[in-house]
Amino acid sequence: MSETLLQPGGILALGAGVAWGAFALPDSGVSPEAISLQKSFKEYASHLEVSESLFGDKAQLISHLNELCAECSEDDWDGYGAEAVSDTVLLCAETFIRALPDGIAMPEISAEPDGQISFDWLPTKTKTFTLSVGSSDRLAYAWIDGSNRGHAVDLFEGDQLPPRVLGELQRILS
Amino acid sequence: MQSSEKNGKAFHLDNPPIVEAIVGIECELPPRLTLAALEERAVESLKGTYPKLQKKMMHQFQIRKDGGGAPEHTFKNEALEALLLRSEDEKQLTQFRRTGYSFNRLAPYPDEGMDAFFHEIQRTWENYCQIAEPIRIRKIGLRMINRLGLPLGAGGSLELDEYLEAGPQMPKLDDRKLSFSGFLNQYQVADQDSTQRANVILANQGVKDGKLTVLLDIEAFDPQPTDSLDWPYVSSVLTSLRGLKNDLFRKTITPSCLKLFSNPAES
Numbered sequence: 001m002s003e004t005l006l007q008p009g010g011i012l013a014l015g016a017g018v019a020w021g022a023f024a025l026p027d028s029g030v031s032p033e034a035i036s037l038q039k040s041f042k043e044y045a046s047h048l049e050v051s052e053s054l055f056g057d058k059a060q061l062i063s064h065l066n067e068l069c070a071e072c073s074e075d076d077w078d079g080y081g082a083e084a085v086s087d088t089v090l091l092c093a094e095t096f097i098r099a100l101p102d103g104i105a106m107p108e109i110s111a112e113p114d115g116q117i118s119f120d121w122l123p124t125k126t127k128t129f130t131l132s133v134g135s136s137d138r139l140a141y142a143w144i145d146g147s148n149r150g151h152a153v154d155l156f157e158g159d160q161l162p163p164r165v166l167g168e169l170q171r172i173l174s
Numbered sequence: 175m176q177s178s179e180k181n182g183k184a185f186h187l188d189n190p191p192i193v194e195a196i197v198g199i200e201c202e203l204p205p206r207l208t209l210a211a212l213e214e215r216a217v218e219s220l221k222g223t224y225p226k227l228q229k230k231m232m233h234q235f236q237i238r239k240d241g242g243g244a245p246e247h248t249f250k251n252e253a254l255e256a257l258l259l260r261s262e263d264e265k266q267l268t269q270f271r272r273t274g275y276s277f278n279r280l281a282p283y284p285d286e287g288m289d290a291f292f293h294e295i296q297r298t299w300e301n302y303c304q305i306a307e308p309i310r311i312r313k314i315g316l317r318m319i320n321r322l323g324l325p326l327g328a329g330g331s332l333e334l335d336e337y338l339e340a341g342p343q344m345p346k347l348d349d350r351k352l353s354f355s356g357f358l359n360q361y362q363v364a365d366q367d368s369t370q371r372a373n374v375i376l377a378n379q380g381v382k383d384g385k386l387t388v389l390l391d392i393e394a395f396d397p398q399p400t401d402s403l404d405w406p407y408v409s410s411v412l413t414s415l416r417g418l419k420n421d422l423f424r425k426t427i428t429p430s431c432l433k434l435f436s437n438p439a440e441s
Contacts, residue, residue, distance in 0.1 A: 028198045028271065028276040028317070029196055029278065029317070029319060030194070030258070030267065031194035031278075033319050034196075036377075036379065036389070037319070037375060037389060040358050040377055138205065155202055155312075157200075157273070
């Protein structure tokens with residue numbers, strides 16, 4: 001027997017997704033009670049995201065992201081053969097924005113020719129941190145700090161930034 | 175039966191309130207691995223015990239509105255989130271998830287408690303490792319969802335403190351008498367002597383048959399990444415997490431509450 005299970009916990013609504021941070025609620029439960037708890041926490045997160053002070057900057061960036069992705073949703077959006085930004089990439093980029101910790105300056109965003117979204121922090125002329133979000137759970141990032149530079153790839157679990165990414169980003173922004 | 179091994183303290187419940195027990199092992203998987211590619215082998219390997227396959231999909235629903243135009247809705251079936259392999263009676267299942275492995279047991283919970291499943295968890299975990307070939311473990315978790323039916327007193331009221339030792343609190347006002355009409359209480363604790371942590375959730379679910387239903391969801395977990403995938407290591411972590419989970423359970427509720435599950439006639 002095979003069937004597709006469509007349950008509330010399995011639906012991701014763009015614009016109303018949830019990042020739990022340190023309080024991530026696992027979605028591995030299947031009992032009605034587990035699904036009910038998941039629903040309660042989604043409602044609570046949506047409630048938080050209505051707050052301008054708690055979520056205003058992120059809401060603005062997500063809105064800008066949606067505009068950008070709409071402009072780049074077809075192949076060749078730059079006239080030079082660029083790949084379209086897919087709905088999956090949009091979803092991943094939105095999840096990344098939700099996972100940014102409070103106190104981190106909002107980045108500039110742009111679409112890349114390979115269909116990924118680039119997040120750029122340029123705090124000074126000599127410091128840069130740039131990170132790409134694609135459709136996988138890997139984050140590729142690079143930084144320049146004066147004459148020092150580096151790059152790496154880290155796994156992104158969806159609720160919190162990987163410690164190494166956060167550490168480098170905070171160092172560049174400090 | 176639920177039992178806690180830590181410090182030799184054990185306790186027994188004739189009628190445990192557990193509605194679901196979940197062992198979840200989050201893994202780092204090979205970068206290009208897809209669940210779809212594993213489906214055939216996963217189904218074939220477990221068809222004897224878990225003949226029913228369900229697929230949990232990640233769906234995207236998007237509403238986009240440009241200027242004064244009508245909102246544009248798109249619904250796209252995007253990706254496979256998990257393969258759920260259920261037993262014939264659908265009370266037990268094992269999952270190949272996009273982010274790891276799970277073993278779920280739904281009520282009724284057997285008298286032997288988790289001991290009754292350890293061998294099966296080992297078997298399905300080792301099967302998962304053979305098929306999915308995880309690179310390493312990112313987190314091991316043990317979660318129990320309990321449904322507590324707390325009997326209401328005269329007039330349909332209830333003193334939560336009578337049943338919950340570590341329940342929700344509210345400020346006491348001088349000129350107003352307040353009572354809870356709902357709560358969703360969550361906190362996370364870290365064991366200062368180890369890498370283990372726990373998420374504890376208390377949520378009310380309304381009144382039914384003269385009882386207030388409260389869900390007590392405890393997930394004890396170890397977020398320490400490890401390259402060790404072997405069962406003795408996983409088993410030792412699970413045993414330790416079980417002790418933490420049981421201790422939290424006992425200290426969250428009061429002896430009066432515990433009594434509800436010790437005497438079948440009352441629960």
